[in-house]
Amino acid sequence: MSSDPWGRVDETGTVYVRTADGEQVVGSWQAGSPEEALAYFERKYEGLVVEIGLLEKRVKTTDLSSKDAMTAIGHLREQVDAHHAVGDLAALRVRLDKLVELVDARREERRAQRAKQSDEARHAKEALVAEAEELAGSDQWRAAGERLRALVDTWKGLPRLDRKSDDELWHRFSHARSAFSKRRKQHFAHLDAQREEARKTKERLVAEAEGLSKSTDWGATAARYRDLMSEWKAAGRAQREHEEDLWNRFRGAQDVFFAARGSVFAERDAEQTENLKLKEELAGEAEKLLPITDLKAARAAFRTLNERWEAIGHVPRDTRPKIEGRMHTVERALQEAEEAEWRRTNPEARARAEGLTGQLQAAVDKLKGQIEQARAQGNNARAQKLERELEGRQALLDQALKGLQEFGG
Structure with missing residues (x-):
């Protein structure tokens, strides 16, 4: 016969567990x-301890529903009451009773939270309605229109209220949007009339510009082109389907004139060619900043180069895209490096990484302690099982530590 503080085995192989109500038969061995x-039924008890612990953690740290939690508690209580384990079963019942109290408290907390969310949703929708009614009188057609669309998206993301309240608020919200749309439609109808008048004016300006394109009176014609440009800007925009064609003809006529004038001004060409050489040298200096290893120094150096660039002046038109593209490439690399630096130093992401690492380290330390305890107790099977679990947790910890190093931690 063998026994421990919580159970014993008699000479027939019957296993008993000691409870406040006396000994209960656990099973036969x-x-x-x-x-x-005894070791077998003690392990069953340890399994119940683990399951209860996991359920306690789920109730405290997850959004497990009250119904599912109570079902799980009932299942565990049945196993405890069945007396198929050797250990302090009364202590497990106490933990389950406390867990029921916690679930009840969480249920009330969630009920209060839902009521709070409903109240917050009402206030939020009332605020949306108030803003929409204010925007209904706005003349900022693009900004107000975009804002109203954003308000609709926000509305859709809010919980529904009771039908009467929700319908009343939606009616006011929809009416404000309709009022804005009606005013905007009237505005653009008036704008269409203005654009037709602008088209007629620009047709006249194009005709004059095309007539001047062959002139060799460089000073007077250039001055007239400047006046025509002022008149063009003052005329406003024509309809979209006409604006681009009219502009191309208008600029085309000017280009013909200024190209002819440019061929006369050899000195200017020479100056622009020299400017190109200087900018090519600056572009080469900028490209030496790549790849970026010291963001602060690279940013300061590029700022200085850019200031020198702006001070140089124009380059020949056909070379402009290529030479400017080289500087833009370096500028984009700086922007990408700045974004990468921001991501690397993002305090929220770092805090999440540190939190995960801390949790995993705690789990690894706990498992090591349990392994030592199991070995001390001579429970090699449990120790081996825990060691396999430790390997998985250690791998996760190593991965988390590696990720934390990316933040400079």
């Missing part, structure tokens, strides 16, 4: 020694 019988 014929396959080995009494010590093995």
Whole structure:
């Protein structure tokens, strides 16, 4: 016969557990020694302890529903009441009773939270309605229109209220949007009339510009082109389908004139060619900043180069895209490096990484302690099982530590 503080095995192989109500039969064991019988049912008890612990954690740290939690508690209570384990079953019942209290408290907390969310949703929708009614009188057609669309998206993301309240607020919201749309439609109808008048004016300006394109009176014609440009800007925009064609003809006529004038001004060409050489040298200096290893120094150096660039002046038109593209490439690399630096130093992401690492380290330390305890107790099977679990947790910890190093941690 064998026994421990919570159970015993009699000479027939029957296993008992000690409770406040006396001994209860746990089961019968014929396959080995009494010590093995007790160890087997003690492991069953340890399994219940683990399951209860996991459920406690889920209730405290996740959004497990009250219904699912109570079902799980009932299942565990049935196992405890069945007396198929050796250990302090009364302590497990106490933990389950406290867990029921916690679930009830969480249920009330969630009920209060839902009521709070409903109240917050009402206030939010009232605020949306108030803003929409204010925007209904706005003349900022693009900004107000975009804002109203954003308000609709926000509305859709809010919980529904009771039908009467929700319908009343939506009616006011929809009416404000309709009022704005009606005013905007009237505005653009008036704008269409203005654009037709602008088209007629620009047709006249194009005709004059095309007539001047062959002139060799460089000073007077250039001055007239400047006046025509002022008149063009003052005329406003024509309809979209006409504006681009009219502009191309208008600029085309000017280009013909200024190209002819440019061929006369050799000195200017020479100056622009020299400017190109200087900018090519600056572009080469900028490209030496790549790849970027010291963001602060690279940013300061590029700022200085850019200031020198702006001071140089124009380059020949056909070379402009290529030479400016080289500087833009370096500028984009700086922007990408700045974005990468921001992501690397993002305090929220770092805090999440540190939190995960801390949790995993705690789990690894706990498992190591449990392994040592199991070995001390001579429970090699449990120690081996825990060691396999430790390997998985250690791998996760190593990965988390590597990710944390990316933040300079």
